Amino acid sequence: MLLCAACAMQAKERVIERPPFIAWNSTSIEIDKLVISDTATVAYIKAFYRPKFWIKIAKGSFLADPDGQLYPIRRGIGITLDEEFWMPESGEAEFQLVFPPLPENVTWVDFSEGDMEGAFKIWGIQLDKKAFYKRDLPKEAIVHKINKEAALPVPEFAYGKATVKGKIMDYREGMPQAGRLHLLEPLRWTSSLQEINIHEDGTFEVEIDVITTTPAIFSFPFAQVSCLLAPGKETKVLINPAEYCRQQSQLHKNAKPYGKKAYFEGYLAALQQELSDNTIKTNLAGNPRSHFDRIADKDANSVKEYFTELRRNTLQEIEKADMSRAAKEVLAANTDNTTAINILMADDMMKQAHMFTQKLNREQANEYYRDTRIEMPEDFYSVLKELSINTPANLYTPEFAYIALVARRYQELLQKTLGTSEGVLFQTMEALKYYRSIEDFTPLTAEQKATLDALPEPAYKELLTALNNELLRKIEENKKKSGFTVNEVGEVSNEELFSSILAKYKGHVLLVDFWLLGADPAAWPTKR
Template structure:
């Protein structure tokens, strides 16, 4: 009898729930991932007749956003169209107010009642707003992804700090993008900070089915791989490292930015490999305390400080922060890593004190024109470094394990010799780096000689000389592979005053776009990538010539492996030639464009940095009589 009563009561409850007509409201739903931080879904109302989204927008004041009338919701493979908008007009420009914040309401066809999550798709264009996995079940936190192996999950916060590995080898980084959506991108970028103090960029295609992307590259000594927005990992040369990136970090960032939101710890990255434990510890939380000097905040020190006062300031700031690290309840390994990072920062702050205070001035006065020298900076003296050497060993190889170690490397490698002598450093990491780094450019250009190698002595780790020889061997092999594909035009043998005319004069009667660029320039590469496919379609014309001018700051191997995929005429100028043309056209940065008309006249056209305007202008001019 009791069972019958219970069953009847349960059926009645279900019937009453089915008869309810009031809206289901979900406040501040979790969002799985997104391709932009501009939009947030603050509230979802589900009724029998509509799905209503309360949308918050965040963007630069006085800039516009736009919502396409073809926007739809997607749930369980079906699309639900936009039916109404309040506070914004679809297909029209919506100008953000002074606050940079706005709200509007979008209504769609009703989602099925049992829908657990849905996607917001602002049309199907590549750069339209897209938010995925908007939760309707009331979840409050993100769970740990499935399928991550034990090595990438385990963390020992009391383990000892590993040592930097000094050897060379081909490294493979296999990246698994968890919760990947094809709309989040077809390529993954990885930036590698090297032992030379420089940074290499790698881009590879993402497998649309598995969400896996693989990078392979030659590595010389310890390196740090950075993944945009996701974190970084230390790499030992010659190993195969598997990295798991939880792409829900893009949704979590939106959720965490909500007003009044409780910041939840979110682990973005998991890894295996030689430095698995340290990498996983550092990436295990997004809310680790940041004991940093923040050298580039514009607030470190005062540009008006005397050299002596600045030295005291650096030393005292280091002591304060190191004491804070020691007294915190962090795991011992995390404390050691943070302290190594702080030590590296302190070395940079001291050795680059003149430039640091100049940066401070330019930041505070918003004056970034290097042609305007900053006067009144009291020059630092090499003896200032003694203030730090009394506190820790600035020649300790373990400093390479800290965050921002590339800044430390650049600081000690290029410091005046007087600083190194004042520090009393004669052998070890710093002297070897100072011999090694200046020769990297020669090895990467294929011009290294055995005479160059005589700088290394018995006191130096043989790694450095071996690495340089391996770099040169790789360079020569890569140049040989592209020698018949990479065509670099001979620079006209004329005075610099006549150089530009000599380059473009063979094409009089045609429209010529001269693109000033370099391989290390991200916006340059992005612009070229966007334009290249159009050369065979809407910009295909016998009356349109593409000329690309780079200089010798583009590493020769990188340059020659890139230009076969860039249709046009390629010139690589020396410093004198580039400097003259930069002054002639008042080039303020790259990419910069000079447009030559059919009559041979030309002028700088940096408004063509707008890709749409560039395409429109070239199409019109090349098709005109």
């Protein structure tokens, strides 16, 4: 009798191992298993977070079914609700969350901690895995055949509007209603963030001024997708958050794909598809710390050989890939951009590598950084002549903005090494000089406006003129405002500016806000 009772109890349980899901807003918690019985729904959670940091599950957490019925959390097992749960050294942990039972006809649920800032949310947790895998993709999910002989078009310069029309697959009420467009253009790279409003049907549309082929990133809480924009061109993108999140998931990344993370139509759609699908890492400068163990306390030539070997290996991987000539050219150019960044900043990285691997404290690190000077061999930078960092193909790459900003510190060196002061890199560096003035809230002078004509591409002048006019408009608007006092500090050096501001308040308590308005590597001081 007891055996029969146990079998009957087990028969009433539904167990969904690693249920697929539509989207999430954090990679910190994942559902390893759902066990649904007549008495409870138990979510077996695996947490992935920084060691010795904490996460928390709110008492107000709940599951919600397609009809809007809520199933409030009852308790945690292995975790206390509303209390800090400290992650172990491994950065991984397990616990269970207990909810009321779910009706048999429910095919998916959402998990939410509520609407407070930072709340964990997982949308569309699938209770019927077979049905989910059999679902049809929308008609907009067009897969382009790769034309291996397709050449990369030379980007055209023109000041005009680029249009993006997008749609989020499986979008539903309760999912985030906004995202951002980040333009990876050298001039506005550190300041260009445009808000995106998502409509109820998951569609969105953006128009933005650009001057040539320009990479951009769409960032949502549940997905991040790169695309290419161009003046007068329309890009259509269908974003598949389920596949994007699967690729980010620790538990699902090796599972069967749910399609592509994005589908493209319109401007260079086939190329955009290839670049979106690419898994070859071409940003060799994205994580400097990853190089520290290899370059710490090595001589300059050994460091150069390390970075050039890294480049060679990446280019070989690109050449072997099943891609078009166009896609390979873009990936190779991005590899060269980031190799150049590593070479140009090698002396700085060598210092940082020593400080990191030797585990110097702050005082020791400051002293070492201040007192250490690394002499680079005379021919150290000659390798830059082998890199494609000054060609039109670079305009397609996401890291061209980064190399343009870094290169400003080394403009004279680059001119001497490359034997030219012309080309897209030098033209961009010249335009950056004018944009920095505008970004610093200083309108262009008559002399600067006159020299804009010297830029080889008129589109730069049109963009800079438009940005300058917008700055003048803001200044005039600000002049009309009241309720504050503007204090003049006079002619003082940058080093004395803060002391000059504080001088008139000597003997008083003063609250000061510090704002980081940009991240231009060319403006980095020697001592950080």
